[in-house]
Amino acid sequence: MAAELFYDDDADLSIVQGRNVAVLGYGSQGHAHALSLRDSGVDVRVGLLEGSKSRPKAEAEGLRVVTPAEAVEESDLIVVLAPDPAQRRLYAEAIEPNLVDGDALFFGHGFNIRFGYIKPPAGVDVAMVAPKGPGHLVRREFSEGRGVPVLVAVEQDATGNAWPLTMSYAKAIGGLRAGGIKTTFTEETETDLFGEQTVLCGGLSALIQAGFETLIEEGYQPEVAYFECLHEVKLIVDLMYEGGIAKQRWSVSDTAEYGDYVSGPRIIDASVKARMKDVLNDIKDGTFAARFIADQDAGGPEFAKFREESEKHPIEATGRDLRKLMSWVKSHDDDYVEGTAARR
Ligand SMILES: NC(=O)C1=CN([C@@H]2O[C@H](COP(=O)(O)OP(=O)(O)OC[C@H]3O[C@@H](n4cnc5c(N)ncnc54)[C@H](OP(=O)(O)O)[C@@H]3O)[C@@H](O)[C@H]2O)C=CC1
Ligand SMILES: CC[C@](O)(C(C)=O)C(=O)O
Ligand SMILES: [Mg+2]
Numbered sequence: 001m002a003a004e005l006f007y008d009d010d011a012d013l014s015i016v017q018g019r020n021v022a023v024l025g026y027g028s029q030g031h032a033h034a035l036s037l038r039d040s041g042v043d044v045r046v047g048l049l050e051g052s053k054s055r056p057k058a059e060a061e062g063l064r065v066v067t068p069a070e071a072v073e074e075s076d077l078i079v080v081l082a083p084d085p086a087q088r089r090l091y092a093e094a095i096e097p098n099l100v101d102g103d104a105l106f107f108g109h110g111f112n113i114r115f116g117y118i119k120p121p122a123g124v125d126v127a128m129v130a131p132k133g134p135g136h137l138v139r140r141e142f143s144e145g146r147g148v149p150v151l152v153a154v155e156q157d158a159t160g161n162a163w164p165l166t167m168s169y170a171k172a173i174g175g176l177r178a179g180g181i182k183t184t185f186t187e188e189t190e191t192d193l194f195g196e197q198t199v200l201c202g203g204l205s206a207l208i209q210a211g212f213e214t215l216i217e218e219g220y221q222p223e224v225a226y227f228e229c230l231h232e233v234k235l236i237v238d239l240m241y242e243g244g245i246a247k248q249r250w251s252v253s254d255t256a257e258y259g260d261y262v263s264g265p266r267i268i269d270a271s272v273k274a275r276m277k278d279v280l281n282d283i284k285d286g287t288f289a290a291r292f293i294a295d296q297d298a299g300g301p302e303f304a305k306f307r308e309e310s311e312k313h314p315i316e317a318t319g320r321d322l323r324k325l326m327s328w329v330k331s332h333d334d335d336y337v338e339g340t341a342a343r344r
């Protein structure tokens with residue numbers, strides 16, 4: 001079945017402009033949604049816990065910040081953009097007690113609904129506008145008149161108006177400039193977790209690290225290995241983004257293209273696909289979600305260990321030194337501090 005695609009002309013911005021919107025969380029997605037909604041003429045307040053580190057950032061942008069409970073109480077469209085493992089408690093403590101029939105509860109990812117950690121009451125609309133890109137790029141693209149594609153889904157249509165509201169919201173954050181695809185919470189959650197684990201984050205990071213390690217273990221200079229295995233990834237991926245894998249193959253040398261055909265399948269062979277299917281099964285049957293939530297409920301010891309180990313990988317120190325010599329390679333995000341992978 002062909003995907004149903006939607007663009008700006010398919011949505012009515014005035015619908016979300018007529019709502020009082022609470023954005024809960026002001027991190028990667030939260031800041032992007034709140035600022036772009038505000039710039040689209042929507043009445044937004046940000047809900048953050050007392051003592052939140054994000055409060056000064058939101059206030060510096062002129063946004064009104066209240067507690068999550070107050071934000072929900074005064075709004076009729078609540079967007080849950082706190083980290084996934086924090087959402088269950090946020091829902092129980094601040095959202096559920098302040099929801100009334102006719103409210104809309106929006107998510108940026110389907111994790112908590114798909115795995116049953118949040119069960120909204122029957123009288124509210126439950127929908128999702130999930131950008132297919134990091135929040136900082138969602139905001140950057142919006143500000144430059146472009147957009148990041150979104151997946152849109154309605155899980156529960158209590159009012160009969162959930163779909164046009166979802167489309168209106170997607171338009172307000174710039175998603176329909178690039179295109180919205182209609183999906184379900186299940187499809188979005190499973191494909192998003194699969195993509196980030198096997199290709200975009202887990203797979204790509206491990207591939208880059210393995211290439212870098214192989215070269216330095218064989219005595220090549222770390223700086224050469226960094227340029228070859230990490231820096232150039234962006235330049236190659238830019239071509240794929242513009243014209244698919246075919247355009248990348250058009251631009252690289254015949255030597256590289258031939259080597260791609262000969263050696264690519266030696267690295268990413270059938271066993272990789274079999275393990276990708278294992279990962280997908282762990283996502284679908286809830287094994288991954290249960291492990292993540294159990295670790296978070298215990299204070300995140302496994303997560304902290306992973307972060308510490310990854311920050312110590314020698315590719316990070318090599319990259320930090322080299323990037324200082326390339327004045328044009330700079331972070332667009334003032335709150336990103338080199339050497340701290342975590343957004344804390
Ligand atoms: N990151 C991304 O690009 C993408 C994320 N998503 C989805 O968007 C949602 C948000 O993810 P992301 O933007 O990464 O989240 P972040 O980790 O960036 O969220 C951090 C923000 O949430 C606040 N926060 C933490 N706990 C609470 C709480 N209990 N109540 C209210 N606010 C809280 C933090 O406040 P403080 O500063 O005080 O800690 C901070 O403002 C998730 O569902 C995620 O899967 C979807 C697509 C891409
Ligand atoms: C690829 C990671 C992502 O799914 C995203 C930016 O789309 C996320 O959860 O952050
Ligand atoms: Mg994603």
Ligand SMILES: [Mg+2]
Nearest residue numbers: 109192193196
């Ligand atoms: Mg994700």
